[in-house]
């Protein structure tokens with residue numbers, strides 16, 4: 001995410017590395033580089049200029065007061081200012097009313113339908129009872145797509161393919177939701193390939209009659225400045241309550257994320273980071289700023305993990321580990337959970353320093369494929385009794401999974417080592433003893 005921008009900012013900071021203090025001259029030079037980096041990332045010119053002016057003023061003003069190095073000081077100022085540029089505080093959805101009506105708008109291909117599903121999934125995980133309303137009257141495929149997503153995440157979908165009236169369908173959907181006691185009703189709407197008066201009229205009419213509590217505008221971050229222009233056009237007409245930036249997992253330069261707030265003055269509320277239903281994050285300006293500066297985003301990483309891992313399950317696992325009963329089935333399940341958290345490279349990018357390091361490393365999307373194949377080639381007995389897997393069994397497993405026997409042996413050895421460490425850590429006294437012996 002934003003690797004190019006990260007790189008260029010890094011280079012801009014180098015101007016200050018090794019300098020004893022911040023001066024008019026070295027700050028001016030650094031700011032020039034930072035502005036170039038922002039423009040290259042497709043940040044709006046005015047935004048880039050006012051941003052660097054602000055950072056410069058803060059840097060020169062703060063210099064006398066601090067003992068930190070110029071590089072550290074500038075990183076801190078940049079972090080604060082980037083966060084402010086993207087909206088400062090996190091802005092949560094307004095879910096107070098029952099039912100809460102959420103209208104989803106955007107151009108075709110932006111990721112509207114996908115986001116509609118992700119949002120329902122997100123709210124369901126938070127204990128809400130959502131209903132999806134398929135309001136795209138032009139593309140039967142969009143209705144099908146929503147129904148498939150609904151089924152996948154276990155959320156009902158209201159559709160009426162006989163009708164071509166978006167307002168009527170939205171109102172029917174709301175009535176249905178009230179009847180079924182859904183407390184959030186999410187209405188997907190029809191987009192177009194480009195801004196189009198008829199589309200705007202339709203969505204405005206749906207807004208007028210449904211009185212939504214939230215109108216979320218979905219836009220593809222890959223489209224850079226176009227995303228900002230489209231946002232402006234939609235906002236002028238709909239006065240939406242928040243932005244959803246999709247496809248931030250792709251090769252986006254970052255311009256949209258950085259300029260949208262300053263142009264339309266509406267917060268980014270969510271970001272989409274993949275095609276899977278779980279690939280949705282609440283947008284935290286502060287954390288995004290840290291990510292852009294290559295400082296990582298451990299907090300989001302932990303939150304994703306928390307969403308995936310069930311506490312009861314974790315307690316069960318603890319028990320198994322203590323009794324040394326953690327087996328290959330558990331291991332396999334853990335891998336499935338990690339995979340659900342999203343794309344490996346993206347996850348690594350959230351760890352401070354690692355993102356930059358991994359930039360040119362090609363991580364397979366399915367990094368666990370081999371391990372999974374090996375475990376799948378084991379019999380039920382073997383998975384439950386890892387100690388039973390001796391030479392002849394290893395040979396069979398290797399053949400079955402298309403690996404060399406060395407690979408199987410390596411995995412079993414790693415598994416055993418992991419079990420030992422886990423067991424030690426599950427016993428507080430032993431863990432303390434171990435810690436004491438550490439250098």
Ligand code: GDP
Pocket residue numbers: 106107108109110111112113114115142191246247248249250271272273274275279
């Ligand atoms: P709509 O026309 O606005 O409803 O767009 P769709 O929801 O059908 O999405 C268009 C395409 O973008 C689909 O292939 C989605 O899988 C993909 N997509 C949506 N959101 C994301 C995202 O956050 N990341 C990536 N990589 N792809 C996405």
